[in-house]
Amino acid sequence: MTRNRFFTFIWIVLVALTLVTYAMGEAGIIGSGAMLTVLLIALVKGQMVANYFMGLWHVAPGWRLLILGYFLIVGGLIALAYGLN
């Protein structure tokens, strides 16, 4: 079924992104660039889970925006706090 194949693809991407985050941690890449990259990866992963796994893609756009807004606000505040030092 093509639908399942699509979700399998999403799953592979999610796993790959997780490995990138993990590798960055293991390699000890630090600094604001690394911090923003990791947060951005989290945002992308969150969007994939919310829109495809949770199925918000088929729902009124307000709900998608809500989740996107959540990641932007929470991620933004985290970035701000990390930028403080």
Place this chain on the structure above:
Amino acid sequence: MQYKSQAVAKPYFIAAIGLFVGQILFGLIMGLQYVMGDFLFPAIPFNIARMVHTNLLIVWLLFGFMGAAYYLIPEETENELYSPKLAIITFWIFLIAGALTIVGYLLVPYARLAEFTGNNILATMGREFLEQPLVTKIGIVIVALSFLFNICMTLLKGRKTSISLVLVLGLLGLAVFFLFSFYNPSNLVLDKYYWWWVVHLWVEGVWELILGAILAFVLIKVTGVDREVIEKWLYVIVTMTLITGIIGTGHHYYWIGTPEYWQWWGSVFSALEPIPFFMMTIFAFNMVNRRRREHPNKAAVLWALGTGVLAFLGAGVWGFLHTLAPVNYYTHGTQMTASHGHLAFYGAYVCVVITMISYAMPILRGRAANSNTAQVVEMWSFWLMSVSIVFITLFLTAAGIVQVWLQRYSDTPMAFMAVQDKAAIFYWMREGAGVIFLIGLVTYIASFFIKGETKAAA
């Protein structure tokens, strides 16, 4: 009235209102003592007046909850109460024990009362809100047990709805957490730690379940909205209440000798406590807007909406104002706390009990709703009491700000009593608002005696 045994609710409601009057009178006495320290001294010292004021509040709300449960449970479970006789016996025991306790507070010095009543066997007295003598505390447990037995037996043999399950869960919690009033460790930190398990987990935990259930019941009755819709809301509200309220206990654990992490947990979770109250407001208005029938009892609808709004303001907004640890560092134990306490208790619990009384009492007296005139008077009493309690809250908030500013925040802090003098103007205005509140309460009682054309009971 659908079930004969619902009639046992009536004496509970009457007693509740009677004790409410007593509570307000003592409130006025101590309000005056704020600015005229020797008023009625030595007959009624401030600490006694305060004790009577707060204890009466709790006792009359308990009468209200019990009455509400006795009215609600037969209708929800669709059968008669297990034992109406037991309910009436319990009523008299509770009323007499309560009255004797108050008389004891007023006539016997507190230390002597403690001596008479076996405080040397198990010391439980002398703690705010839990001042009751040991015998009274045991009495409360017995009353609660017989009440719960009666309610649960009725529930077991009848239909089980979400509303009755949430209500019973709340009432069970009420009884269980009261048991911590018997635990009085000599370590002051531990004492306070568990003291809040009664006080906080009551008003910011299980009582909210009772509140939600009663409100949901009345809303089903007066709006005719589908039970499924209302119950769904009830579940969400209850879950949110428990998530935020239980760990929210931490907002009482700042700087009293408890671990530091409570400052974070208390701040974060109690900052979310307004959410269930906000949902309750949305819920009440939403259901009334989607109503499928025009219920003749407009006064009950007004009280229900009032519960939503004022509980959110009092418990939600005024609680949030001083719940964050850095803010509470300055406001702890000032009049800010008192302002929050007044509006929260009124908005959440006074209003919901009166909502239930307002809905049920006409039916218990054989009509669907009171006459139009009586309802207009009752609505007047709603506005008088609600507006004056909001003003009491605002004046106390002002007094609290003065207190924080002069006594705590200032570079040259002033002494407590000196600051109290500075805030005197607000205490006078608070007393004035209190008098209006009493007028509102008298108006409310008067509405019961107004006759006029009424519709027959549904």
Place this chain on the structure above:
Amino acid sequence: MTTDARNQYEGLPGDFAIWIFILAEMLAFGVLFVAYAFARAHDVALFNASQETLNRTFGAINTMVLITSSYFVVRAVNAIKCDLSRDCAWWLGMAWLLGAVFISIKCVEFYDKFSAGITLSTNSFYMFYLALTFFHFMHVLMGMIILAVVIVKARRGGYSSRDHTGVETAASFWHMVDLLWIILFPLIYVIR
């Protein structure tokens, strides 16, 4: 009937009430995430040093475990939409097992920390680490309970392509648990 949640609320998968719940939970965690970040700003050195003691590999494995179990839940929902009750129950069962794997790894981590004498009062970092992961842990447990109930009903053929709100409700909750961990993992284990 006005109780058909799907028609009423813009076609959200599952029961509308679970969505209110999800939003409220996300808010609670969101506040804690931000609180962690700002608490860290006060004492970066302490947070970085304490973070080094965490097992990042365990964290990464657990991320993949949750993502994969989320994927299995998606397969379960797709299965029931095609009326494949048995497949649905099977996928949900696999997702449940991965939940159990997550719990086990987490328990090893907790055991490590507790046996090293670390408690909530050790320092701010450990307070947040233990509190956040423990709250999340409790949500995984709750999700597993919900999944178990749905699995039992699905096995009995209680759902169909026309009526599977229960499956979608459980799925939505499970995805939320995943979603929260997607922020939690980089925040607590990686970013420094």
